[in-house]
Amino acid sequence: MTNQDFYGNKNFQLSLQKVENSCPSNIALIKYWGKYDNQIPANPSISFTLNHCKTRTEIEFKPNEIFSVKTLLAGKEEKNFATKIEKYFNNIEVYLPWILKGSFKIHTENTFPHSSGIASSASGFGAIAKCLMDLDNIFTNNGHPTTNHQKASFLARLGSGSACRSLFNGLVVWGKTDEIEGSSDLFAVKFPETEIHPVFKNFKDWVLLIHEGEKSVSSTIGHGLMKNNPYAETRFQEAKDNFLPMKTILKSGNLKEFITLVEHEALTLHAMMMMSDPAFILMKTGTLEVINKVWTFRKERNLPLFFTLDAGANVHLLFPNDNNSPEIEKFIEDELLQFTQKGGIVKDEMKF
CATH class of the missing domain: 3.30.230.10 (Ribosomal Protein S5; domain 2)
Incomplete structure (x- = not known):
């Protein structure tokens, strides 16, 4: 069209x-x-x-x-x-x-x-x-x-x-x-629902409010900075290429590969901003603390808690809504809320 x-x-x-x-x-x-x-x-x-x-x-x-x-x-x-x-x-x-x-x-x-x-x-x-x-x-x-x-x-x-x-x-x-x-x-x-494994149809997204003020750079400016970013074309091609493995992952239900790809995409977005001119670091100290805590938790307990980020400091914590949810939710509330600015958290889920 x-x-x-x-x-x-x-x-x-x-x-x-x-x-x-x-x-x-x-x-x-x-x-x-x-x-x-x-x-x-x-x-x-x-x-x-x-x-x-x-x-x-x-x-x-x-x-x-x-x-x-x-x-x-x-x-x-x-x-x-x-x-x-x-x-x-x-x-x-x-x-x-x-x-x-x-x-x-x-x-x-x-x-x-x-x-x-x-x-x-x-x-x-x-x-x-x-x-x-x-x-x-x-x-x-x-x-x-x-x-x-x-x-x-x-x-x-x-x-x-x-x-x-x-x-x-x-x-x-x-x-x-x-x-x-x-x-x-x-x-x-x-995305065709018949091509989506059931595990991806019941997901939670809890957003930790690491920083509740205005972002240091607007999304409009951030997009504009990609025009002169020396790595932009490589990034655009990578995103295009990532659709094939994402399509395969969504059909197979492979959570491990899903986590790897989603977190890589989030960090790549922030890497692009750090390599722009002028450069911006959108994460805060709390953002990095949460990411490291999530990685340690996943390694030690083998539970599928992971993150994604938009163009700011706050962290979207993603995890399947299943029998492991109570343990993951307790970890978030006991160990990660301390890194938010005012104890702020938004609890949501995916809508199908």
Whole structure:
């Protein structure tokens, strides 16, 4: 499919409307880090969609008013976010031709702490895209619901790249790869559930809040730094190559190989930032302490606790939800919470 396949219906009838929707966040296993113009990924990625960490959004649209956007995050007006959304709406007018023909009031709130290492831009733009598709159905489809998840994912991507993966449950792929039929740079697709071993369908993700302040570098800047990174092309090719072993691992249920690949991907993302110009070290002392503790625990007790990281200091602790869970959870609470900034932890699980 091409961008033209998502062009909007120019026959519409506007009316005052209020819609609401929610969207979860996701955590990448093979990382997307580096992009081209129009939010095209430099390499394919695959993620787990979370269950409890969501953004809930309500959009009120008033037609025939001067185009404007007012945003409230947990009841507090956020003018910088409104400016960002205005720019986003201007960029997607060709796909939703009605979008600049009125004013918007957007109420949004997260079920998880801000700056928690959970991708609020993914869940946030995912929720907005779902609301926009609800409005589009009302204005151009006489209110009849559609299940155009592809277009919702396409629109979410243009707001935040990783947001396109949040439109689907389970394991989700974004970026063209020969290993996944129907995969695209323009929208995300579900990884075939028939190709996933049962062990990967019931996973927990506990996020240790090592640092609760703003990240030292935004994801936008981080992606931009890949343009001049001398190791970027090697990294992009590695991520592409990792899809074949990941596909094999997911079908076989080989947890040991899964752990090795997921942790390698996380550390590679941080290595890219350390080798950028300027260089950034996104981990904190607590991050390294947790990683070493996890490695020791796994070696001594032979239990499948492992980690992944986004572009920040906080640690996503992953483990199967099975008979070993109580022992792993006790270890996390007894031994790892001490490395968080304020004892903060977000307990989630994968949604299938």
